Amino acid sequence: MSAIAQSTTTMRSGWVYRRIMLAYDGSPSGANGLRQASALARLCGAELHILGIVPTSGGFAIAQATGGVDVWGMKRQMIEKALAESGMGEACHGVSHSITIREGDPAAEIVAHAQAIKADVVVMGHSDRSRFSRWFAGSTASTLLQHLPCSLLIAP
Numbered sequence: 001m002s003a004i005a006q007s008t009t010t011m012r013s014g015w016v017y018r019r020i021m022l023a024y025d026g027s028p029s030g031a032n033g034l035r036q037a038s039a040l041a042r043l044c045g046a047e048l049h050i051l052g053i054v055p056t057s058g059g060f061a062i063a064q065a066t067g068g069v070d071v072w073g074m075k076r077q078m079i080e081k082a083l084a085e086s087g088m089g090e091a092c093h094g095v096s097h098s099i100t101i102r103e104g105d106p107a108a109e110i111v112a113h114a115q116a117i118k119a120d121v122v123v124m125g126h127s128d129r130s131r132f133s134r135w136f137a138g139s140t141a142s143t144l145l146q147h148l149p150c151s152l153l154i155a156p
Contacts, residue, residue: 029125
C-alpha cells in the first residue's frame, strides 16, 4: 500500500482526529470554519463539537456595563440564529455533533472546552480585525497557539 493510500485509510478510520472542535462566532469566516470542520469530521469519522462563544471581555464588557441593552444576550441570539441559518444541518449531515454556547473570554473558553472534550484539533474562522483591535483586545489565535492542548486549523 502506498503512503498516500495508507494515510487516507488512517484518516478514514478516525485514528488521526476523533474529536474536532469548531470555535464559532457567527461570522462568515465562522461559516467557512463550520464547512471545513464538518468535512474533516466526515472524512475522519470524528465527532464534531461546535462551541459558540459570547465574548464578555474587551469591548463587549464595556458595552454591557455602560448601556441599557443586553449586549451579551444579543450576541448569544446572533450566534444561535447564525447556527440555525448556516446550513448546519446540511453541513453536519452524517456527522455526530453537539452544540455548546459559553460566555467569557474567547481564548480562555476555547482552551477550557478543548481540554474538557479532549479535542484533537480546534477549527476556527479567520478574523479580519485591525492591528489596533488586535493590540487592544489581544489576538485569540495567538493565545490559542500558546495554550491549546491540540492542533489549531484556521479557515479563511
